[in-house]
Amino acid sequence: MSKKIGDVVLDLQNISLRFGGVKALTDISFDVREHEVRAIIGPNGAGKSSMLNVINGVYHPQDGKIFFHGQERKQMDPHLAAAQGISRTFQNIALFKGMSVLDNIMTGRTLKMKSNLLLQAIWWGPARNEEIAHRKKVEEIIDFLEIQHIRKTPVGRLPYGLQKRVDLGRALAMEPKILLLDEPMAGMNVEEKQDMCRFILDVNDQFGTTIVLIEHDMGVVMDISDRVVVLDYGKKIGDGLPDEVRSSPEVIKAYLGAGH
Amino acid sequence: MIYRENGQFKTSYGADQQIFPIAQDRWAVIAIIAFAFVGVPLLADEYMFRAILIPFLILSLAALGVNLLVGYCGQITLGAGAFMAIGAYAAYNFLIRVDGMPLLAALLLGGLTSAAMGIIFGIPSLRVRGLYLAVATLAAQFFWDWAFLRIKWFTNDSSSGSVSVSNLDFFGWNVDAPAEKYLFCLGMLVVFGFLAKNLTRASIGRQWMAIRDMDVAAEVIGIRPMWAKLSAFAVSSFFVGVAGAMWGFVHLGSWEPAAFSVDRSFQLLFMVIIGGLGSIVGSFFGAAFIVVLPIFLNQFLPVLGRLVGISISTAAVSHAELIIFGALIVFFLIVEPHGLARLWATSKEKLRLWPFPH
Numbered sequence: 001m002s003k004k005i006g007d008v009v010l011d012l013q014n015i016s017l018r019f020g021g022v023k024a025l026t027d028i029s030f031d032v033r034e035h036e037v038r039a040i041i042g043p044n045g046a047g048k049s050s051m052l053n054v055i056n057g058v059y060h061p062q063d064g065k066i067f068f069h070g071q072e073r074k075q076m077d078p079h080l081a082a083a084q085g086i087s088r089t090f091q092n093i094a095l096f097k098g099m100s101v102l103d104n105i106m107t108g109r110t111l112k113m114k115s116n117l118l119l120q121a122i123w124w125g126p127a128r129n130e131e132i133a134h135r136k137k138v139e140e141i142i143d144f145l146e147i148q149h150i151r152k153t154p155v156g157r158l159p160y161g162l163q164k165r166v167d168l169g170r171a172l173a174m175e176p177k178i179l180l181l182d183e184p185m186a187g188m189n190v191e192e193k194q195d196m197c198r199f200i201l202d203v204n205d206q207f208g209t210t211i212v213l214i215e216h217d218m219g220v221v222m223d224i225s226d227r228v229v230v231l232d233y234g235k236k237i238g239d240g241l242p243d244e245v246r247s248s249p250e251v252i253k254a255y256l257g258a259g260h
Numbered sequence: 261m262i263y264r265e266n267g268q269f270k271t272s273y274g275a276d277q278q279i280f281p282i283a284q285d286r287w288a289v290i291a292i293i294a295f296a297f298v299g300v301p302l303l304a305d306e307y308m309f310r311a312i313l314i315p316f317l318i319l320s321l322a323a324l325g326v327n328l329l330v331g332y333c334g335q336i337t338l339g340a341g342a343f344m345a346i347g348a349y350a351a352y353n354f355l356i357r358v359d360g361m362p363l364l365a366a367l368l369l370g371g372l373t374s375a376a377m378g379i380i381f382g383i384p385s386l387r388v389r390g391l392y393l394a395v396a397t398l399a400a401q402f403f404w405d406w407a408f409l410r411i412k413w414f415t416n417d418s419s420s421g422s423v424s425v426s427n428l429d430f431f432g433w434n435v436d437a438p439a440e441k442y443l444f445c446l447g448m449l450v451v452f453g454f455l456a457k458n459l460t461r462a463s464i465g466r467q468w469m470a471i472r473d474m475d476v477a478a479e480v481i482g483i484r485p486m487w488a489k490l491s492a493f494a495v496s497s498f499f500v501g502v503a504g505a506m507w508g509f510v511h512l513g514s515w516e517p518a519a520f521s522v523d524r525s526f527q528l529l530f531m532v533i534i535g536g537l538g539s540i541v542g543s544f545f546g547a548a549f550i551v552v553l554p555i556f557l558n559q560f561l562p563v564l565g566r567l568v569g570i571s572i573s574t575a576a577v578s579h580a581e582l583i584i585f586g587a588l589i590v591f592f593l594i595v596e597p598h599g600l601a602r603l604w605a606t607s608k609e610k611l612r613l614w615p616f617p618h
Contacts, residue, residue, distance in 0.1 A: 056480060082482030094477035096470050098538060106463075107470050111482035113463040117491065120462035121455045123279070127462060135273040174481060 005226065006034030009210055010055065010178060015064035017050055017234075024050045025061065025234045032178070037204055037211045039225035039242075041218070043254060046231040048214045049091060052180045055212070056088055057081040083111055085177035089167045089184060091214075097156040101166050104155055105141055108173025109134045138173060145169050145199060161192040168199060172207075179203065181213040185220055193217065197224055222246065230254070263611045279457060296446055301439045309438035312555055317445040318506050320547040323531040324456050324540065325499025330529065331537035332460055333492035334472030335385045336393055339400035340500050341524035342381075345517060346404060347374040347501025348508035349414050352423055356416055363430050367448075367505045374501020375494040382493030386486055401522050408517040424514030441510050448506065452499060457540050459495065468492050469538070500528075534592060536601025545600040553588065557581045 010032040017025040025047045032038045040048045053059040055066070057076030066073045068084065087108070096104050113134060119127035142151055145165050150158060155166055164184060171179055184200065185193045201224055203209050215221050221228060222242045230238035230245055232254040238245045245251055263284050270276040280286040304313060326340050351370025355361050377400070384396035408414050415423050428435040428444075435444045459465050467488040470478035479485055508515045527550060535546020558581050565572040572580070596603045 058476070058480070078479040079482055079484050082480060088480055090477060094474045096473035096477070098473050099466070099469050103466055103469070107466045107478070107483070108481050110463060110467055110470075115463070117459070117464055117495070120464055121459050123458040123462065128274070131277060131462060132273045135277060139273070170481065 005036045008032070009034045009069055010212075011067040012055070013065045013067070015051075015054060015061045015066070017047075017054060017059055017061045023234050025054070025231075028064075028231070028234075028236045030229045030236065030239055032210060032212055033227075034210055035204070035208050036226040037200070037213065037224055039221045039228045040212065040214045040231060041216070041221055041228060041245075042231035045233070047234040048231055049182055050234075051231065052088060052182055052212070052214065055081075055178075056086045056180060082174065085174070086180065087171040087174040087176035087178075088180035089164075089171050089182060091182040091186065093160075093163045093167050095155045095163055095167055095170070098154065100152050100154055101147060101158070101169075102135075102138065102142070102151045104166055105138045105169045105173045106134065108170040109138065111174065141169050141172050144172075144202070161188055161195075164188070164192075164196065165199070168196075168203075172203065172209075175207075176209060178210045178212060181211060181215075183214050183216065185215060185217055193220060200224060263608065263614075265612070277461075279454070279461070293450060297443065301443065304439075304442075306438050309442045312552055313442050314438070314445055314511050316547055316551045317442070317449050318503050318511055319528070319531065319551055320544050321445075321449050321452055321506070322500050322503035322528050323535065323543040323547045324452065325496045325501075325503060326528045327532040327535070327537065327539070327543045328456060328459070328468070328499065329492050329496035330532055331539065331542070332465060332472065333468035333489060333496075335382070335489060335492060336390065336529075337397040337496075338394045338522070338525045338529065339381060339397035340528040341520045341522055342401040342404040343374045343378060343497045343500040344504025344507060344524060345408055345520035346377050346497075347371055347504035348515065348520065349408055349423075350374065350501070351505035352425060352508065353414065353416070355425065363428055363435075363509070367502055367509070370505035371498040371502035374504065375498040378493040378497025378501075379490050382490050382497075385489045385493065398522070401525055405517055405521060408520075420516075422514055422516040423508075425509045426513065428509060435510070445506060445510060448502070452502070453540065456499070460540065464488075464491060472538075530589075532599075534589060534599055536599030536604075539599065539601035539605075541604065542599050542601030545604070549588075549592075549600065554581055554585055557584055 008031045012031065013029050015025055015028045016023070028047075028051070040051055042048050050059060054061050057078045057080060060076070066076070068086075096107065099107070113130055115127040115130050119125060142148055145168065147162065147165055147169065150162060155163055158166065168181070168184065171181075181200070185196050188196065197220060200211060200213070204211050213225070225242060227240060228238070228242050228245045229236060230248075230251050237254055238248045238251045240248075265282045265284075268283055270281070275281075280289060300313070322340065322344060325343075326337065329335050329337055347370040349370075350373035351366045354369045355363070355366040381397060381400040385393050388396055409421060412418075415421055428441075430444060433440070435441055460468075467478070467483045468491075470481075470483055471485060471488045471492075475485060478488070504520060508519070512519060531546030531550050532543060533546070534549050535544070536542025558577060561577050561580055562572050592600065592603075596606075
């Protein structure tokens with residue numbers, strides 16, 4: 001792969017997050033470069049999901065600074081993060097169960113749809129054209145993810161692997177600059193994992209989207225990520241290329257226990 | 261065999277996104293609307309219009325509004341009766357206090373006033389949800405019940421507390437015969453039905469459903485919960501308010517605050533639950549079930565009694581009516597908790613494949 005990794009787009013400095021007395025994240029700093037696949041790994045409860053929630057504004061860290069495209073972000077909320085081009089998928093699929101696959105992915109385009117409520121009510125002119133234009137974009141995503149056959153199926157009826165794919169589709173519909181993936185391969189079989197890896201690499205390759213992912217499958221992480229951050233008990237214990245991280249004694253200790 | 265979409269190929273996204281993508285659906289809807297406009301006025305008598313059809317149409321409109329809020333946006337409300345009252349009293353005040361106010365404008369202004377109040381009383385939904393929100397919306401009901409009873413300005417200082425509207429003039433068309441009232445209500449319902457259908461399949465409808473199904477995820481993809489929830493309250497209250505104004509103006513003619521008590525709120529909520537949450541057609545089913553069924557039972561039971569040789573007294577009929585009505589509600593909720601609309605959708609799906617099981 002000859003992709004070009006660019007400058008730092010997201011820079012997290014000394015992030016600390018507490019819930020009452022529980023320290024979820026302590027003094028964590030790392031950066032994400034443009035077009036790279038950045039993995040966050042760590043044992044259960046290490047604070048990986050909290051980290052993603054800090055990045056897209058669901059949680060507000062007590063200390064630390066976040067720079068996005070060189071600008072410090074203050075008082076972030078999820079809606080603003082979305083408007084700036086950060087989208088994400090969820091560990092426990094958070095699709096809109098009562099809606100079809102098509103509608104779920106269309107929802108991802110909400111921020112790009114501007115027509116007002118009255119025009120939508122009469123389905124006329126700009127509102128109708130907008131709906132059709134966005135439908136076209138969504139169909140491209142549906143083609144990309146190879147889910148044409150289920151586009152009108154309510155997502156509640158789909159098997160788990162496909163739901164994960166729709167979740168990715170909805171995040172892609174926002175045309176994000178940074179895509180946060182929270183365990184995209186959890187609970188999948190080998191073939192589904194291979195498919196998902198292919199989609200992630202294709203997204204990264206074709207659209208140039210920067211990807212931050214959390215994953216437990218070490219094989220996957222080592223294969224597809226450019227750089228890896230390792231967290232344990234809310235602290236950063238490793239950061240670097242996959243091979244460096246794999247051979248770091250601290251990481252081995254966290255994963256395998258002190259005896260090894 | 262008849263209800264099948266084979267061979268109906270869509271060549272553009274516009275065609276695939278039209279309001280009824282299946283040709284049979286389109287024709288059925290056109291046929292039903294045409295029959296309602298032309299056939300029904302020829303067939304129905306005055307009693308049918310007054311007791312069944314007009315209440316059914318107006319309450320369908322109100323149920324439609326409640327369904328947008330409860331079924332599509334997932335915000336439970338027990339204040340629908342209050343918003344009907346706001347619509348009715350606001351329209352009444354616009355009509356009598358502004359010279360030359362056209363009827364339609366008064367109705368729509370009543371709806372808009374109700375929408376504004378809907379936004380205000382929808383604010384608690386930003387903090388609380390579920391049953392707690394239901395209780396919070398009950399505040400609207402109690403407050404407006406009190407206001408319309410005690411604040412004399414709303415009722416134009418009428419000594420009895422009741423207000424009346426006569427001479428309904430719709431752009432030169434004098435709506436006073438029952439058949440004319442029926443046509444007027446039908447026209448309004450058709451227009452509002454299409455508006456509701458369009459809203460629910462457009463961006464705003466998807467935002468409502470996203471908030472209903474998974475509000476955290478909705479926020480993360482850029483939906484503002486405040487905008488989505490309050491717009492649902494506003495649109496819903498607008499529909500309910502217009503329905504309330506029509507209930508007062510067209511159906512009742514003269515009314516007291518008791519016409520829009522908490523009973524009405526419950527009735528509307530039951531309509532959307534029985535009819536089907538999150539379904540436009542379900543609102544009509546629900547309204548039909550609640551309005552038409554008791555009357556039907558009332559008429560039908562004595563006939564049935566005569567057939568088997570038993571004469572049933574009027575009192576027994578009215579008791580039996582309530583018992584059977586209650587039993588049917590329980591029956592339908594057990595058979596299909598998602599309402600009559602889901603039964604309808606399932607049977608349509610089966611029909612598409614018939615005579616094959618899969």
